[in-house]
Amino acid sequence: MASFIWENKFNSGIESMDAQRKRIFECMTMIYRDIADFGNKCDSINGLLDQLEILCQIHYLDEEQLMDDLKYPLAADHKLQHDLFLATLDQFKVDNKQCHTVSTLNDFIKLRETFITHMLNDTMVLSEFIKQSPLYSSANTSH
Numbered sequence: 001m002a003s004f005i006w007e008n009k010f011n012s013g014i015e016s017m018d019a020q021r022k023r024i025f026e027c028m029t030m031i032y033r034d035i036a037d038f039g040n041k042c043d044s045i046n047g048l049l050d051q052l053e054i055l056c057q058i059h060y061l062d063e064e065q066l067m068d069d070l071k072y073p074l075a076a077d078h079k080l081q082h083d084l085f086l087a088t089l090d091q092f093k094v095d096n097k098q099c100h101t102v103s104t105l106n107d108f109i110k111l112r113e114t115f116i117t118h119m120l121n122d123t124m125v126l127s128e129f130i131k132q133s134p135l136y137s138s139a140n141t142s143h
């Protein structure tokens with residue numbers, strides 16, 4: 001069984017962003033458990049996938065706003081990763097007709113791995129940039 005536990009290495013140090021990612025992670029865990037129970041019907045998983053999509057869209061929009069505000073030099077590539085992930089999630093929703101199967105479960109594990117790879121690479125680079133920005137430091141010490 002794939003590990004769905006939040007690990008310390010996923011924390012970027014930007015609390016609001018980590019909180020969003022944890023919610024996405026929890027939602028993915030619910031979806032994984034739902035698919036893994038092959039006796040389930042597909043009704044509930046469709047709602048959960050919609051929820052996952054909304055959580056990701058909100059998180060990505062917040063991150064992209066921050067990138068624009070701080071004039072992040074790698075923003076274009078980072079946004080492309082977001083778009084690709086959302087497109088993959090959309091495709092997963094389309095292909096989800098026979099959702100409680102081993103192949104759907106494997107596809108979902110791949111989707112989750114893509115999200116984690118993004119967290120461990122692009123997100124960490126962005127987080128370091130944000131933490132070094134004077135705009136971010138002043139925003140976090142002003143209250």
Ligand SMILES: [Fe+2]
Nearest residue numbers: 063078122123
């Ligand atoms: Fe991102």
